[in-house]
Amino acid sequence: MTTEISIFAALAALAALAVLVHRNRGTRKQSEAEVNAWKLRLELDLKNAREERNLLLDALGDAFLLVDSDANIRFANEAARSLFGARELVNRPVREAFLDPRLADALLRCLATGEPVQSRVVLPQQTSPRGDLENRGVNAWIIDAAQLSNPSDGQDPTTRVIIRDVTAQHQIEQVRKDFVANASHELRTPLAIINGYLENLLDDDMIEEPEMARRFLTIMRKHADRISRIVEDMLVISRLESGEANALKVEPFKFRSCIKDILERLESVIRNQQAEVSVIMPDPALVLQGDRFYWTQVLFNLVENALKQNPYTGLKVGVGCERAGDSVRIWVTDNGVGIPSADLPHIFRRFFRVEKHHSQQEIKGTGLGLSIVKRAIEAHGGTISVTSVPGSETKFLITVPRELG
Numbered sequence: 001m002t003t004e005i006s007i008f009a010a011l012a013a014l015a016a017l018a019v020l021v022h023r024n025r026g027t028r029k030q031s032e033a034e035v036n037a038w039k040l041r042l043e044l045d046l047k048n049a050r051e052e053r054n055l056l057l058d059a060l061g062d063a064f065l066l067v068d069s070d071a072n073i074r075f076a077n078e079a080a081r082s083l084f085g086a087r088e089l090v091n092r093p094v095r096e097a098f099l100d101p102r103l104a105d106a107l108l109r110c111l112a113t114g115e116p117v118q119s120r121v122v123l124p125q126q127t128s129p130r131g132d133l134e135n136r137g138v139n140a141w142i143i144d145a146a147q148l149s150n151p152s153d154g155q156d157p158t159t160r161v162i163i164r165d166v167t168a169q170h171q172i173e174q175v176r177k178d179f180v181a182n183a184s185h186e187l188r189t190p191l192a193i194i195n196g197y198l199e200n201l202l203d204d205d206m207i208e209e210p211e212m213a214r215r216f217l218t219i220m221r222k223h224a225d226r227i228s229r230i231v232e233d234m235l236v237i238s239r240l241e242s243g244e245a246n247a248l249k250v251e252p253f254k255f256r257s258c259i260k261d262i263l264e265r266l267e268s269v270i271r272n273q274q275a276e277v278s279v280i281m282p283d284p285a286l287v288l289q290g291d292r293f294y295w296t297q298v299l300f301n302l303v304e305n306a307l308k309q310n311p312y313t314g315l316k317v318g319v320g321c322e323r324a325g326d327s328v329r330i331w332v333t334d335n336g337v338g339i340p341s342a343d344l345p346h347i348f349r350r351f352f353r354v355e356k357h358h359s360q361q362e363i364k365g366t367g368l369g370l371s372i373v374k375r376a377i378e379a380h381g382g383t384i385s386v387t388s389v390p391g392s393e394t395k396f397l398i399t400v401p402r403e404l405g
Contacts, residue, residue, distance in 0.1 A: 054075075057078075058077050058079075060077055062079055062162050062163060062164045062165075063079045063083045063084075063162065063164075064076070064077040064079065064160065065163070066158055066159070066160055067094060067111070067158070067159045067160075067161055069111065070093075071104075071107070071111055072091060072092065072093055072094075073090055073092055073093075073094060073097060074091070075090065083163065083165075084097065084130075084131070085130065085131050085132075085133060098129065099127045099131065100121075100123055100127035102121045103121060103123075103129060103143060106118070106119035106143040106144075106145050107159065107161050110145035110159055111145075114157070116145065116146035117143075117145050118143070120140065120142055121141045121142075121143060122138060122139070122140045122170065123141070124138060125137050125138065129141070136167055138167075138174075139165075139167040139170075140165075140169070140170035141165060142162075142163070144162040145162075146160060147159050148160050179350055182350065182351040183230070183351075186351060187230060190223035190224070191223075193219070193223050194223050194224060201216055201217075230368070233369065236372050236376075237350070237368060237375060240372070240375040240376060240379055248290065248291040248294070248380070249292075249293070250289055251289070251290075251291075252287045252288070252289055253287065253288060254286070254287055255281070255321050255328075255330075256285070258295050258296055259299060259321075261296060262296060262300045263303075266304060266307065269304070273307060273310075273311065273313055273315060274314060275314070276314075276315070276317070277317045277318075278316070279319050279320070280319070281320065281321050282322050283323065286321060286322075286328070289402065290380050290400070291379075294376040295376070295380075297372055297373070298373050298398070299319070301372060302396050303332060304369070305369055305370065310334060310336030315334060315335065316334065316335045317333070317334045318331070318332070318333040319331075323402070324399070327399050327400060327401055328400055328401075328402050329398065330397075330399075330400070331395055331396060331397045332395070333394065333395045334393070334394050335391070335393055335394075336391075338393075344386060344388065347370050348370050348371055348373070349371065350368055352370075377398055380400050381401050382398055382399055383398070384399075
């Protein structure tokens with residue numbers, strides 16, 4: 001009896017053990033399944049987080065890079081990929097990815113010191129990060145680099161790099177510097193001449209010689225008029241570039257009357273040169289939407305420029321205007337000596353003059369007329385182009401919307 005009880009107890013223990021083993025096996029499988037589920041969830045969350053990060057960084061307007069401690073690029077946002085064109089960025093060393101080593105210098109200093117670095121880089125067109133897409137000439141960039149992770153936590157530092165295009169600001173600054181330098185030079189010359197003649201009149205007692213004094217005063221008046229014209233032209237350009245162009249006094253006006261006004265103002269010059277001015281308007285009643293003051297400036301400068309650049313008799317000047325769909329085409333032509341092809345890309349620059357080897361007795365123009373023309377037309381949403389065949393035809397062609405939006 002005792003033996004049977006022992007056998008029964010042993011069987012019961014084996015059964016209990018079997019049940020316990022089965023339960024443990026089920027618990028282990030359940031635990032493994034739960035762990036795998038957590039891993040999948042974490043991987044999915046990490047993937048979603050990376051996708052959200054990439055979407056946010058791709059939305060940035062500036063190029064954004066993540067660089068590891070070995071100066072290899074690990075991430076590049078959409079702006080960076082677009083900036084560098086077809087060149088591969090990710091997993092490449094920075095110095096290989098950038099065409100010009102000056103772009104990488106700020107980043108490498110940051111990696112070496114661990115300190116934030118911001119640097120302004122001015123590059124020639126050939127080594128712009130935009131590669132063959134660069135057509136702006138000299139280009140400027142801000143390189144801003146700083147570490148994101150703390151090396152003290154045992155991980156290699158990651159450095160973020162922002163590349164910002166500041167070419168437009170750089171060019172504006174350069175234009176302003178050039179403008180001040182050129183304006184100072186243009187004003188200094190007539191002022192020096194006026195002061196010189198004043199010294200002769202006062203210090204050499206030439207004021208007692210009426211004929212000599214009259215000749216000196218006539219020259220001084222011409223140069224004073226030149227100073228006045230330079231100042232007036234600079235004020236017009238300043239208004240066009242300072243935002244006042246956005247507040248144009250737009251109203252309908254008959255373009256024929258605008259042409260008539262400028263021809264009346266230039267009547268004496270036209271008569272003295274025995275020039276022939278023809279007006280071509282299929283629709284004499286054509287109405288243009290715009291600021292009449294600036295359109296008068298445009299036509300006056302173009303016609304006066306044709307007359308001044310060709311100071312001989314028999315010049316033929318044409319002024320025309322016609323509808324072209326939703327636009328209006330306006331042109332001014334002359335059959336004078338023309339503009340050399342090398343000068344054509346530069347004629348709208350401020351203070352640029354085409355050398356004509358005219359008499360030294362002539363008073364030069366301000367060199368601002370065509371610059372005013374271009375900016376006034378652009379303020380009206382239009383464009384201007386020029387073609388020239390010396391001795392045959394020089395033509396300024398303007399295309400402008402019939403109505404400003």
